[in-house]
Amino acid sequence: MKDPIFEGEAAITGIGTSIPPNRLEQHEVFQRIEESCQTDEHVMRWARRIFRQCGVDTRYTCEPDFLAEAGTCRYMPGEDGRLVPTTSERMELYRKESVPLALKAAEEALADARLDPAAVTHLITVSCTGQFLPGLDARLVHELGLSLRVNRIPLIFQGCSAGLKAIQLAKSIVESDATHVVLVVCVELCTIHFQPPSSREALFGASFFGDGASACIVRSVSNGEEHMFRLGKGQSVLIPGSEAEMTWKVGDQGFDLFLSPAIPKLLRTFLREEVQHLLDGRTLPHLWAIHPGGRGIVDAVQDMFALDDSQVFFSREVLRRYGNLSSATILFVLKQMRENLILHGENQAHGISLAFGPGLTAELLAFSYAANTEMLEVSGKDAAYV
Incomplete structure (x- = not known):
């Protein structure tokens, strides 16, 4: 199942x-x-x-x-x-x-x-x-x-x-x-x-x-697909009392951005509960696709969930090579993650993706990687997840 x-x-x-x-x-x-x-x-x-x-x-x-x-x-x-x-x-x-x-x-x-x-x-x-x-x-x-x-x-x-x-x-x-x-x-x-x-x-x-x-x-999902990210449960949450922590306004000389240095600290106050709600009691997955809104955000998520460096590598690498690309960034992270899974011949793995925006808003999405549709047949039975 x-x-x-x-x-x-x-x-x-x-x-x-x-x-x-x-x-x-x-x-x-x-x-x-x-x-x-x-x-x-x-x-x-x-x-x-x-x-x-x-x-x-x-x-x-x-x-x-x-x-x-x-x-x-x-x-x-x-x-x-x-x-x-x-x-x-x-x-x-x-x-x-x-x-x-x-x-x-x-x-x-x-x-x-x-x-x-x-x-x-x-x-x-x-x-x-x-x-x-x-x-x-x-x-x-x-x-x-x-x-x-x-x-x-x-x-x-x-x-x-x-x-x-x-x-x-x-x-x-x-x-x-x-x-x-x-x-x-x-x-x-x-x-x-x-x-x-x-x-x-x-x-x-x-x-x-x-x-x-x-x-x-x-x-x-259909037969013949390879190297897919199967999309699971997702949720969105608006954090009360955080409206002023990230703002993006239209000005006369471009858009005026404000990012509070308190954002990583705010993530620590609510994110654990939201991840637990998303996973409904399941253990934490191995794959983490975190939107690298800044180094402090990746640091906060890594510390909060005791992730090792390999689990946040793709988020840090995208930030290092390209910076924060706003909404486009999360697919850069998923692409690099998928390339690595293919390179190492992995068959399947469970994961979670996180992204944050004005509001403060947090988007969470559980997913699974499968090398091909044959792996979907054993999922939930005898599969050994990375």
């Missing part, structure tokens, strides 16, 4: 990711900030601390201007009176750059699932870093060759947890009708909202957010 907590009727059967071409080295970003803030030692003390502790080595950006010297980069203006880009300028950059990134990730997910685009019945697009109409969903329909009757569902401005929320929504859609096939596409251009580094809040955004896109195919 299958375990309904970990093994539902829907599965992720294809994953794709993409990043823009402009690579940001953390020491170079810090150097530019230092050059633009030479007269403000208070800001520089925070910058040194944040960049040293954030757990990021490299990130990627769609904005080549970030590769320019501090004196010429519009996002880090010097004393020559140059204006920081307006919100409308940033939204135009988003409109131009988001579609190619999203398209590449979607194409990779379709190819990975060996799926004809015409088979997609539902398209869920996710983003919190930009908007335009006709939107990303409409552009993808035409660019990918999806049916003009595909059911389009945009999830807009919901923050880092929205990627896992979209997967849970896709799961519900597939479980309502086994013929439904859902394409989830997340794209975030976080760096276009870089603010002049004049405060601790602005430095958080400058230190660990990057750009990227991810996509996945969610459909009913």
Whole structure:
């Protein structure tokens, strides 16, 4: 018998990711900030601390201007009176750059699932870093060759947890009708909202957010599937009294982000109970796909559940190589996890995925990995889970 907590009727059967071409080295970003803030030692003390502790080595950006010297980069203006880009300028950059990134990730997910685009019945697009109409969903329909009757569902401005929320929504859609096939596409251009580094809040955004896109195919489990993540029980929780701990507002010069340093501490107050509720008394699984919203968040989850370093490796590695990609990040983590399971010839394993966003909101989803559909037949009987 299958375990309904970990093994539902829907599965992720294809994953794709993409990043823009402009690579940001953390020491170079810090150097530019230092050059633009030479007269403000208070800001520089925070910058040194944040960049040293954030757990990021490299990130990627769609904005080549970030590769320019501090004196010429519009996002880090010097004393020559140059204006920081307006919100409308940033939204135009988003409109131009988001579609190619999203398209590449979607194409990779379709190819990975060996799926004809015409088979997609539902398209869920996710983003919190930009908007335009006709939107990303409409552009993808035409660019990918999806049916003009595909059911389009945009999830807009919901923050880092929205990627896992979209997967849970896709799961519900597939479980309502086994013929439904859902394409989830997340794209975030976080760096276009870089603010002049004049405060601790602005430095958080400058230190660990990057750009990227991810996509996945969610459909009913069927014979012939390989290397799938079968989606189990999921839940969402809104934490009372935490509304001010993570905010994301539209300003005149981009979106203004605030992240409280108390977030890891808040996670410790409620997350254990939520995980216990999700698992309904079962032992903790081996696989942990944690959204790396920052090093402190991964640290908190690891300490809380006494996880070893291998269990949080993929979250830390994605953070180190790409930074926090907001909603797109969780599929980067799942993709790296799946590649490792394939590399080591694992047949099956149980897991849990966690993501956090404004609210504070926590999304939790239990899942199981299966190398092929034959492994599903022994699940819950004599299977030895990793």
